[in-house]
Amino acid sequence: MNRVIGVMDSGVGGLTVVKEMLRQLPNERIVYIGDSARCPYGSRPREEIVSFTMEMMRFLLTFEPKALVVACNTATAAALEVVRSVSPVPVLGVIDPGARAAIRETRGKRIGVIGTVQTIRSGAYETAIRRTRDDLEIVSFPTPELVPLVEMGWPKAAARPVLETVLEPVRSAEVETLVLGCTHYPMIADWIQEVVGPDVALINSATETAAELATLLTEMGLLASMSVGFREDDAKEAFPDLRLFTTGDAASFRAVAERWLKRPLAVEAVDLRAFAR
Amino acid sequence: MNRVIGVMDSGVGGLTVVKEMLRQLPNERIVYIGDSARCPYGSRPREEIVSFTMEMMRFLLTFEPKALVVACNTATAAALEVVRSVSPVPVLGVIDPGARAAIRETRGKRIGVIGTVQTIRSGAYETAIRRTRDDLEIVSFPTPELVPLVEMGWPKAAARPVLETVLEPVRSAEVETLVLGCTHYPMIADWIQEVVGPDVALINSATETAAELATLLTEMGLLASMSVGFREDDAKEAFPDLRLFTTGDAASFRAVAERWLKRPLAVEAVDLRAFAR
Numbered sequence A, B: 001m002n003r004v005i006g007v008m009d010s011g012v013g014g015l016t017v018v019k020e021m022l023r024q025l026p027n028e029r030i031v032y033i034g035d036s037a038r039c040p041y042g043s044r045p046r047e048e049i050v051s052f053t054m055e056m057m058r059f060l061l062t063f064e065p066k067a068l069v070v071a072c073n074t075a076t077a078a079a080l081e082v083v084r085s086v087s088p089v090p091v092l093g094v095i096d097p098g099a100r101a102a103i104r105e106t107r108g109k110r111i112g113v114i115g116t117v118q119t120i121r122s123g124a125y126e127t128a129i130r131r132t133r134d135d136l137e138i139v140s141f142p143t144p145e146l147v148p149l150v151e152m153g154w155p156k157a158a159a160r161p162v163l164e165t166v167l168e169p170v171r172s173a174e175v176e177t178l179v180l181g182c183t184h185y186p187m188i189a190d191w192i193q194e195v196v197g198p199d200v201a202l203i204n205s206a207t208e209t210a211a212e213l214a215t216l217l218t219e220m221g222l223l224a225s226m227s228v229g230f231r232e233d234d235a236k237e238a239f240p241d242l243r244l245f246t247t248g249d250a251a252s253f254r255a256v257a258e259r260w261l262k263r264p265l266a267v268e269a270v271d272l273r274a275f276a277r
Helices: A015-024 A046-061 A073-086 A095-105 A117-122 A124-130 A146-151 A156-166 A168-173 A185-196 A205-219 A228-232 A234-238 A250-261 B015-024 B046-061 B073-086 B095-105 B117-122 B124-130 B146-151 B156-166 B168-173 B185-196 B205-219 B228-232 B234-238 B250-261
Strands: A005-009 A030-034 A067-070 A110-115 A137-142 A177-181 A201-204 A242-246 A267-269 B005-009 B030-034 B067-070 B110-115 B137-142 B177-180 B201-204 B242-246 B267-269
Touching: A005 A015, A005 A046, A015 A030, A015 A185, A015 A205, A015 A250, A015 B095, A030 A046, A046 A067, A046 A073, A046 A117, A067 A073, A067 A205, A073 A095, A073 A117, A073 A124, A095 A124, A095 A177, A095 A201, A095 A205, A095 B015, A095 B205, A110 A117, A110 A124, A110 A168, A117 A124, A117 A137, A124 A137, A137 A168, A146 A156, A146 A185, A156 A168, A156 A185, A168 A185, A177 A185, A177 A205, A185 A201, A185 A205, A201 A205, A205 B095, A205 B205, A242 A250, A250 A267, B005 B015, B005 B046, B015 B030, B015 B205, B015 B250, B030 B046, B046 B067, B046 B073, B046 B117, B067 B073, B067 B205, B073 B095, B073 B117, B073 B124, B095 B124, B095 B177, B095 B201, B095 B205, B110 B117, B110 B124, B110 B168, B117 B124, B117 B137, B124 B137, B137 B168, B146 B156, B146 B185, B156 B168, B156 B185, B168 B185, B177 B185, B185 B201, B185 B205, B201 B205, B242 B250, B250 B267
Parallel strands: A005 A030, A005 A067, A030 A242, A110 A137, A110 A177, A177 A201, A242 A267, B005 B030, B005 B067, B030 B242, B110 B137, B110 B177, B177 B201, B242 B267
Antiparallel strands: none
């Protein structure tokens, strides 16, 4: 079972999920599409996000994947159900894994969520958490300022004052658990932790999504076989374990990807217009 | 979808999984069987463990459950595949969730596992971890002394010297992550943490099993509906959210269960001989 897993995101944020997939599921092959040309999705109307996400899905389906991951909270909140309803293969979003991890980790009664305007407005985390726990208080904060900061690779010194300002309401809310409800945020998790303080448990939806993917692939009998032969021989050369596509500038995508994944990478440009309906 | 979830264990250890199910899945109804009369399973031959586990499965199936949980590492290692092959409903064990959580949490290269003689001898954690990661070193330690200590409810002062002795090899191995590979152990997790030190991340398979159960029930569309009416009205009285059965002494089972679950509980006696083949 060596079919690929397709991963889609509005930009580079989903690479946090890819990094965790490479760590937790190192035998899987991944095809990634980042729609950087139209990033951020977070403040767009829902219909547009659905339409863009469907284009990414159609592109990924040309690789005949065994599963798809919507590695973007905004796209998951807006489009997961639509993608699921038409995809011929299982589709995992990032919100359910993050919500379940928040329930698993919290020992208190108040969970905080930060995310894009669209993610927070959708109430997707509240819905997912309340499906099993209706006694928890969920306090949500739109923090859209953080996405461009990651996409553009701001240095810490420049980012710090933005973080201090944006996260001030989170600090005041005194949450015990804080969901990083945007796949960009794990890239600056250390900085966020510094600002909110060491007593707040951060929930990294990238880590959790890769873990749930491992669970689901195992349960569905879709896990890649651990074939050393396959990994070492030239089949590996012919189809590397990670192919990256972007609708935006390949060079700047590559810079972020190489810094985050700590390896040399090729990035291919793609035009999604051929996949519009 | 208000069918029960059946949970089976060699004794009271599986109550750690029940406690997490009540916390993470408070709308589910649970039927639990603890085979305390024949506990511990951990040093018995594999064939006997399979036979006892099958008896518990047949007993639980009389409640027409929607899913079964083998909440015992020893029974999971010995009998999960057999139970799965004959059960008409999905069956979740405790080893895969613990193994996947160890992979999710570890940032190092060495994972420790403690469990009963049978669990450690089976190599079940190694197998589960190596299915996705073959680059991790897994060091396993049989610590069967800890089960009777929990079953009999030893006080901390008496338990401490035993823990010091039994966990000395774990300390020497300098693991970063330690899997509590026996569902009894979370009941003394605080004491274990004190002995191995604060830098070792403990993996609680009870917490992880309840979390994976939440994932699987959601993905399979088997989650209990959040019906306040059902939970509050007399249907709740007619079928409480937790029924406990034991093959052993109901009074001492009840004492441990009430202390662990922090609520008044009824415990029913059952004879599994009617379910032997």
